[in-house]
Amino acid sequence: MGSNIKKSAVRSQKSKTTPLTPPLQKGRAGGGAPDLSVNIAGINLKNPVMTASGTFGYGEEFAPYLDLNRLGAVVVKGLSLKPRQGNPPPRIVETAAGMLNSIGLQNVGVELFVEKKLPFLKKFDTKVIVNFFGDSIDEYCEVAKVLDSAEGVAGLEMNISCPNKQEGWLEFGTNPAMTFKVVSAVRKSTKLPLIVKLSPNVTDITAIAKAAKDAGADALSLINTLSGMAVDANTRRPKLGNIIGGLSGPAIKPVALKMVWQVFKAVKLPLIGIGGIMTAEDAIEFMLVGASAIQVGTANFVEPQASIKILEGIADYFKKNKIKSVKELVGSLQV
Amino acid sequence: MGSNIKKSAVRSQKSKTTPLTPPLQKGRAGGGAPDLSVNIAGINLKNPVMTASGTFGYGEEFAPYLDLNRLGAVVVKGLSLKPRQGNPPPRIVETAAGMLNSIGLQNVGVELFVEKKLPFLKKFDTKVIVNFFGDSIDEYCEVAKVLDSAEGVAGLEMNISCPNKQEGWLEFGTNPAMTFKVVSAVRKSTKLPLIVKLSPNVTDITAIAKAAKDAGADALSLINTLSGMAVDANTRRPKLGNIIGGLSGPAIKPVALKMVWQVFKAVKLPLIGIGGIMTAEDAIEFMLVGASAIQVGTANFVEPQASIKILEGIADYFKKNKIKSVKELVGSLQV
């Protein structure tokens, strides 16, 4: 990125009416820096690097370590209608090149978010995408409505890897019909850009992707965590309080790449690639298989500035390979 | 294992009529060594350690490095009716804590196996389990019939992660109805113990497991590889000739453990745990979640003696924790 990008979060707080301050734009156009901007689901991102839900808190936790203004978007921890307590500890265990988490979707609830967390994020010149979920279709819609009327939300990311309490606690995202139903309902509840985040724990992710598209999704994020488990051979107990958790990190990258590629070939919707992205090279791989933007998850824990380093690496790659736009790269894998 | 176990493959070649030579048995019973024997699907294994299909060739490749007699069983590379050429190279790529392979089920075909490969394996005091597949139900049955009449085969392991050319090239193992159909047909074609090996690339592995059980499977192996992909950001090409491959190794262990645990709770059949087992501790973890035996796959490449080291480690664990039998451990996870 150009040197005009302000390094200090405080200095570069934007005034609410100017989404992209003129000096910033000039800097990017004039400095010969590559154009990394991309439009996803109608959201204009200054670059394709977002932070993944649940790995970046509500943004404020990371503000001491990096300039939030530089990110394409911040995706916040998944919100529900009411605050959620989450699962009993231990909630985290490291695995080979990955980690399992069973946070259990602990969150402050959508109202407290709008009141207490969103004002901080609005101070930055970065898009705020709100991840959310429900355990019934009604709840999904309620949350979407609250967010629809909140100022400063650029788009919604709907997590459908959640049990549907009305239909036998099966996850919404594991069945095309259920996916269609819940996405259609949410679509009617909000005018915000709607991104649907897919679960990888399915036989055919393209069927779910198609259902989400047919129901009106503007873009798709993939993948969420793989379902997994860890055991302590000495205590003979599960390592997670919840027994089962979600696997993330470099270990899952091959699975994620394959699913993005599959969906890219099957469904015409912008895709956001997620899963084990640690470096710019990883990010480029996701773009090659069809992702228009990417999210950095577990890497944020390993290295708080990971997202910025990835962004800088992408810019270098664009320069080195004389790539003019994100579009040029997306899905350009030579097979 | 007791010191009576013969170290040399040549010295301990068994006579065909004495499946377990008396000195071996005495050694195990008398030496205070733990009893690791286990019966799976009617096959008596001297211990629960097998080698996974496709990672141990036809056994002979590993004979210079370890004493095959010490293994519970050798599972050979998957066989089809006719020899198969496999996929174009590159066929292998390393990933974070794992590897992708797209061998494409290259094999010598069941007839050449019986003629050229089986005689070598029969010389050892270890069970030979033959992994096989077909691209139609008929082909599955044909292979099973050939093996049924071959002397020296202790059991069959049926790989159902194979495209069904008669039903739209969907994998047999991704659909309970197709699983039921193909397993039922094979069940009628052979009197040998029948193990069905499950694919993890499904929404609900318990549904497939139940279908296999209902169709007459004697035991289940899980998991086969996760579907994945790797990309070279510099050449912008897939790293595998076949684009998509199967992910194995430590990276997938959490997924495998969870699936074994799920199936253990849902289906009453002996289970063989597979996926990322590198150490005895890993093997114990699989037993705790419900595996009566385990298979060592990718680890064989990292360390040719891995299976033996794992076996020794299991024996140590049994001793240290005063465990009297494999049964005592299986599924004993405290939740």
Next chain:
Amino acid sequence: MESNKTVEVLYNKQILPAYYKLGIGWKGLTDIEPGQFVMLRLTGRIDPLLRRPFGVYKILGQGIEILYKVVGKGTRLMTGLRPGDMVDILGPLGNSFPNPISSPFAKEGQRGMKIIMVAGGIGIVPFYLLGVKGQWSGSRQVLLFGGMGKEDLPGLEDFKKLGINIFISTEDGSVGKKGLVTDLLKKELSKKGNYIVYACGPKGMLKEVARIADKAGVACYVSLDQVMACGMGACLGCAVKVRERKNVGQGFSPANVFYKIVCKDGPVFDAKEIDWEAI
């Protein structure tokens, strides 16, 4: 201010079979309070994937000293660090042991309050800085230090030099009183006085310390240990169950609090807050 830096290893020396002292350079380091910690990884390594939390044992001229116990993959790798190697340090993180005088438990005119530090093995770490802070506003300190045996009392020499009153217990009786450190605590609390208890060590020990202090009606703070991914309150992975619903943890509505976050709400907690049944 918390920061993320790549810094140099100054020294790494084995002080007991399972314990090492790691000195790391850290320029521009501002003050660190007793109980705070850092998240550490070996620069460039992503196996192990996650950083590991370590308390700050000592503050050096231009850096800090970490006292660590070898328990698994990460700490085993750390034993290979040599001077000049680089590590990434995130911190200082978390809260700290409260100044007894400013603590809500301080009673009027409590200059004579006695701080009892109860440490189990590697749980000694936060107490060195506490000891250095010294006779906090005139309070007196005593250290009760327990371990499995004489090789499980890391840093004992440092405390002797500080001139703090020390009582030792070991489970094998190889040094000090044979038994548990909680026995020492019971004895100490049976004496007349105005006490506050600070404890760090294995969960079982902390639970018993909390019980004893509660029974004695004495204020007690514990430093908790939990597996962590981020160390900065972002992942919500280091949750601990709290007893009362009225305390507001990391981002909670006051109406329904079950969990607090060890890395941000802690690692030091008022023992009364913790739901010890769930530990």
Next chain:
Amino acid sequence: MESNKTVEVLYNKQILPAYYKLGIGWKGLTDIEPGQFVMLRLTGRIDPLLRRPFGVYKILGQGIEILYKVVGKGTRLMTGLRPGDMVDILGPLGNSFPNPISSPFAKEGQRGMKIIMVAGGIGIVPFYLLGVKGQWSGSRQVLLFGGMGKEDLPGLEDFKKLGINIFISTEDGSVGKKGLVTDLLKKELSKKGNYIVYACGPKGMLKEVARIADKAGVACYVSLDQVMACGMGACLGCAVKVRERKNVGQGFSPANVFYKIVCKDGPVFDAKEIDWEAI
């Protein structure tokens, strides 16, 4: 006999910016033929997960020397090896360059046959042992050695000492003839004589060498490079497409052969066997 051993690093020295020589102890080592390789990993490390294949460059008194180029994760880690560190070695594996006299291409009374060794960069490795084997039954040797520049000709000094006839080419012209090593080959083959060509280097170079030799009607053997998992013919991962269906590769029925296995059927192949279109 192939074996799997944990052996000690004797030395590890940088000879050029991107090239190192690694000496490793290996007691009881029996003979190794030119072209054979070992699968190596750093003892105890499972990241990188798989072993890496390396040719044997030299045979030492009680061990071997590996000449390696730093290209990725595994070789980068190898640069950190110090004397006394341990590595796991599986081998010797694979076939070797055939003795030209016993090769099926030898014509009657071919004592005067000239071996042309064509090496590209790190492709030099198998030729040192070949050179040491010397004037194989009276055949003469010439080395054509090509690289990007003067820092891409590892081991050149060793060959000078062997007293082999050497012609050099570099793409940047920094030493030897500016251009490709295949130009040297064309020139060499234009001379009158009885030749056999042995080549090792990047796939593109091998393809061109094979084409030139074929055109000149000269026998040609190439050592192929393929990603490997097991190195012993078990995983079938290192397949290479072969041209003729009549050759029987690893475990194939004669009727339908498309692939051979580099680690076991190779790494040395008669260039005529390979389906160069598929490379």
